[in-house]
Amino acid sequence: xxxxxxxxxxxxxxxxxxxxxxxxxxxxxxxxxxxxxxxxxxxxxxxxxxxxxxxxxxxxxxxxxxxxxxxxxxxxxxxxxxx
Amino acid sequence: xxxxxxxxxxxxxxxxxxxxxxxxxxxxxxxxxxxxxxxxxxxxxxxxxxxxxxxxxxxxxxxxxxxxxxxxxxxxxxxxxxxxxxxxxxxxxxxxxxxxxxxxxxxxxxxxxxxxxxxxxxxxxxxxxxxxxxxxxxxxxxxxxxxxxxxxxxxxxxxxxxxxxxxxxxxxxxxxxxxxxxxxxxxxxxxxxxxxxxxxxxxxxxxxxxxxxxxxxxxxxxxxxxxxxxxxxxxxxxxxxxxxxxxxxxxxxxxxxxxxxxxxxxxxxxxxxxxxxxxxxxxxxxxxxxxxxxxxxxxxxxxxxxxxxxxxxxxxxxxxxxxxxxxxxxxxxxxxxxxxxxxxxxxxxxxxxxxxxxxxxxxxxxxxxxxxxxxxxxxxxxxxxxxxxxxxxxxxxxxxxxxxxxxxxxxxxxxxxxxxxxxxxxxxxxxxxxxxxxxxxxxxxxxxxxxxxxxxxxxxxxxxxxxxxxxxxxxxxxxxxxxxxxxxxxxxxxxxxxxxxxxxxxxxxxxxxxxxxxxxxxxxxxxxxxxxxxxxxxxxxxxxxxxxxxxxxxxxxxxxxxx
Numbered sequence: 296x297x298x299x300x301x302x303x304x305x306x307x308x309x310x311x312x313x314x315x316x317x318x319x320x321x322x323x324x325x326x327x328x329x330x331x332x333x334x335x336x337x338x339x340x341x342x343x344x345x346x347x348x349x350x351x352x353x354x355x356x357x358x359x360x361x362x363x364x365x366x367x368x369x370x371x372x373x374x375x376x377x378x
Numbered sequence: 379x380x381x382x383x384x385x386x387x388x389x390x391x392x393x394x395x396x397x398x399x400x401x402x403x404x405x406x407x408x409x410x411x412x413x414x415x416x417x418x419x420x421x422x423x424x425x426x427x428x429x430x431x432x433x434x435x436x437x438x439x440x441x442x443x444x445x446x447x448x449x450x451x452x453x454x455x456x457x458x459x460x461x462x463x464x465x466x467x468x469x470x471x472x473x474x475x476x477x478x479x480x481x482x483x484x485x486x487x488x489x490x491x492x493x494x495x496x497x498x499x500x501x502x503x504x505x506x507x508x509x510x511x512x513x514x515x516x517x518x519x520x521x522x523x524x525x526x527x528x529x530x531x532x533x534x535x536x537x538x539x540x541x542x543x544x545x546x547x548x549x550x551x552x553x554x555x556x557x558x559x560x561x562x563x564x565x566x567x568x569x570x571x572x573x574x575x576x577x578x579x580x581x582x583x584x585x586x587x588x589x590x591x592x593x594x595x596x597x598x599x600x601x602x603x604x605x606x607x608x609x610x611x612x613x614x615x616x617x618x619x620x621x622x623x624x625x626x627x628x629x630x631x632x633x634x635x636x637x638x639x640x641x642x643x644x645x646x647x648x649x650x651x652x653x654x655x656x657x658x659x660x661x662x663x664x665x666x667x668x669x670x671x672x673x674x675x676x677x678x679x680x681x682x683x684x685x686x687x688x689x690x691x692x693x694x695x696x697x698x699x700x701x702x703x704x705x706x707x708x709x710x711x712x713x714x715x716x717x718x719x720x721x722x723x724x725x726x727x728x729x730x731x732x733x734x735x736x737x738x739x740x741x742x743x744x745x746x747x748x749x750x751x752x753x754x755x756x757x758x759x760x761x762x763x764x765x766x767x768x769x770x771x772x773x774x775x776x777x778x779x780x781x782x783x784x785x786x787x788x789x790x791x792x793x794x795x796x797x798x799x800x801x802x803x804x805x806x807x808x809x810x811x812x813x814x815x816x817x818x819x820x821x822x823x824x825x826x827x828x829x830x831x832x833x834x835x836x837x838x839x840x841x842x843x844x845x846x847x848x849x850x851x852x853x854x855x856x857x858x859x860x861x862x863x864x865x866x867x868x869x870x871x872x873x874x875x876x877x878x879x880x881x882x883x884x885x886x887x888x889x890x891x892x893x894x895x896x897x898x899x900x901x902x903x904x905x906x907x908x909x910x911x912x913x914x915x916x917x918x919x920x921x922x923x924x925x926x927x928x929x930x931x932x933x934x935x936x937x938x939x940x941x
Contacts, residue, residue, distance in 0.1 A: 302708060321838045324831065326791055333828040336744035337752065346546035346835035353760040354843035362854035364469070369862040370636070376860060377517075377867050 307323065379429040384439045386485030386498065388415050389457065393477035393906070397470040405465050408473060412458035414482070419450050426490050427465040433845065435550040438490025442816040445671065448606045451488040451815065454674045455801070456599035456682060463686055463794035464592035465932075475508035476596045483600040487607055491550045492540035492565075495608070499536055502601060503529035509593030510585055518588040524868075525585035529601070532571035539564030555612035566613060572605025573656060574649050576625045580865035583633075589816065591689040594641055599682045602648065606655045606674045615662025623660055624751045626653030627758035633863065634765035640698040640774055640858050641688050644681070647766040650758055651677050659738040661746055664818035669738025672816055675807055676723065676731035683798040684770060687713050687805035688785035690795075691774055697775070700856035705779030713787050714775040716795035723802040725767035725837060726759060727924060731802045734809035734824040741822065758841045767837075769842050773856060781883065820905060 301359045303309050335341040392411045399407055457480040466471065479502055486498035503526060512521035524661030542548055542561030555562045567578070574582045582602070588596050613619065627650050634646035651673070658670030690713045691706060692698045707714040718732070726732035736759070743752040786792070805812050813820040849852040862870070908915050 300708075304707075305779075312847065317838065317845060321835075322843055324838055327647075327831055328835075331831050333831070334826070335787045335828070335832075336741065337749060340744075342830070344835070347839040349756060350836040350839035351843045352758045353757045354764050354840045355531045355847065357631060357757075357761050357764060358500060358635055358843075358847055358853060361632040363850075365632045366636045366861075370857070371860045371862060372698045373858045373860055375537060375862075 381422055381425070381440055381442065383487060384428060384485055385415065385418055385422070386481045388418060389477045389481030389484065390501075393474045393481070393625065393927065396473045397660045400927050404473075408465065408548070409751075410460045411456065411477065412454055412461055412480075412837050415457065415481075416451075416454045419447070419454055422447070425544065432493075435544070436491065437494055437793070438551065439494055440488050441490030441552075445607070445611065446664050448671055448675060448815050448817065449603065449687040450484060453484050453600065455486065456480065456596075457484075459682060459794050459798055460592065460596045462597065462797070463595055463689070466788055467592055469512060471508060472512045472590060475505050475726055476593075478504035479509070479596065480600055481703075483604050486604055490552060490928050492536070492543070492552050493550060493803040494536050495552055496533060496540065499604075500530065500533040502604065502685055503533060506597055506601060507555045509596055510589040512593055513588060513590050521588040524572075524865075525581050528571060528581040532568045535564050535568035535571070539566075539568060542866075554609060554614065557613070557616060557618070559909075560610045562612075566880055569605050569608045569612065570622070572601055573652055574602060574605075574626070575622050575656075576629065577629075577864050579626070579649055580863055583630075583642055583645040583863065584865050586645045586648075587639050591693045595682050595685045598644075598648065598685045599678050599901060601648050602652055603674050603678055606659070606670065609656065610659050610667060614659055616660055618658050619658075619660025620748060621749055623653045623656030623658075624655060624754040626650065626756050628653070628761070631758060631761035631765055632863060634761075634769070635859075636854060636859075636861055638700050638858060640700055640703070640770055641685065641692070643700075643765060643770060644684050644688065646764055648677075648681055650726065650762055650766075651681070653758065654736055654739050654755065657751060658742065660743050661748065663742055663746065664712075664716075664736055665745070665822060666742035668816045668818050668822070669740075669742055672738060672812055673732075673735040674797060676735040676802070677810060679798055679801050679805070680720045680723035680731055683716060683802060684766065684792065684919070686725065686795050686798065687717035688770070690791050693791075693869055694784040694787065695782050699858070700769075700773035700777075701704060701858055702780070703774045703780055705775070705785070706782060707775040708801075709782070710765060710775070710786050711786045713795065714771065717771050717775065717801050718793075718830055719799040719802055721767040723806065725763035726765055726829045726833060728805075728825070728833060728836060729803065731805035732811070733806055735805075737824055737829065737833075743937070756836070761838050762843060768841060772844075822838055876922055 328343060330347075333341055339345065350353050395407065396404065422440075422442045426438050426441050428437075429558060430437040430495050431438065457477070460476060460625075463474070464476065467473065482501035482505060486495055486502065487494040489498055499601045507522045507526040507529070510518050510525060529638055539561040540550065541565060543555065543559055544561075546559050546561060546610050547562065549561065555565055557563055557566060567645070570580045586597050603661070609619070629650040632644040634643045634650070637646060638644045655673050655677070657668040658666040658673065660666075691703065691712065693709065695703065695706070697703065723730040723732050726736050740752065740755055740759075743755060787795075809824055813822075907913055910916065
């Protein structure tokens, strides 16, 4: 099925726009902390921007560990078990 | 209808009619059967029914209480939705297998004693493997074989555990079992296999992605959640489970990041979600148990939705490898949308189902002072958004355009996905409905401004981490590969050991074997004479000689009787 239609996301400039929007939303969520009264069962979870920093750091650590450590250890050719 | 009759008999026996009807009639029948089961379910009174006396023990075929009903509802929903999703499948075997499989899972959930549980437990194993073998490839055959051996093994452990339990003075009734007896430990392992505990988990990632387009959806609903049900019934408050569950939430997500087969990524994320439920059961407070079973309910739906969307991709493009896909939102916009709903639900976005169920387990872990566990769960929450929430939709439907242009999924698949998506959003937006069905009274309030803000921060910054890594090129590219996991022990090491021992043995037979043959040659020759090919015992005998021998034996018996 030929489909030459240009989609909004096909333009890299729009992807950049989207990317910046997500950053803006993130910033707004951190600032919203100043307005919302927070109640946390664990004291340290009440630190400023705890969830934002945790989410970012956790995901970067997850990807780097999977890429640099796990993949090096366990990656085998696709037909490994068929040989 | 009498509550004494096991409700599971309706789908299990009803499945026998499927091959006899064709076309529209079959479609109507496949949808009407789960609907009828649902009506039966609504009419069931609470209590224990279908009591049978057997060898001095009481069997309870039907135990209806809040816990079994909750799983009953969602299993029947799953039966209906998967039947709708699979309407295009001509192969009657798959429909029959799905009905028998879902039906026997239903039977197991309502089983009030360990023997009845065992019977349904084994039937789920035998019927479900047909959904893998129905792919009819060598790979699927082998994966199915490994799968069924492990599943039947789980049943054997359950039976042995139950026997030990009863022998040690326990009752055959299926209530709280605990780890006090050896039988209890065996049963925990049996349940643990179904729940995919660490090191017992590989059957899941091995077999589910090898099943048919629709088979994987069916498989994702029943086996593991049956394990969760059994665990919630038999081992609530077992501390070991907190550690096992925390491990389950964390380690599969690393594998999910580097896995290429997107259905296998989902299998890893299943493992991760099961971990939340296992932690909840391990904590064992009312809040935690409510959270565990509510999350099982929600998980069945959003995991089916995700597997449905990947199934649609597999059906239309013939692959679900991240390396081959991308840009499919142009061809399959509806499927993309439904996949995103599933992704938002598993990631626990506010207004989606995971938000109101998973948080109960998190809250219970925090309030019971399991700080380390809570941190692991939070890490796993960020991780699940990363690999299931973003990676799945991103690599299948967005990323770089693969150039694949295909048709949108067939209408019945879209309707099945739409209904499942509505349920996911419904649970997330109106949690009171699900909360009212939970085994214990619910005081938990999911929608506080603090909780919503916390969760949104976690998710948005996880998404930002993903975007930053992709834009900087640090994100690991999808690669065609096999990633070794624990199954290497039997698929790699075990195979090498078997080959090595065969080599050693044949070398020994070739050299030292001669000496041995001379030594015990006489007995070997005798063995060969009787048991070898063309020997007396290997021959096929005519029926006549059999009859002759029976007659001789009877005559001898008569003779001795008179003597």
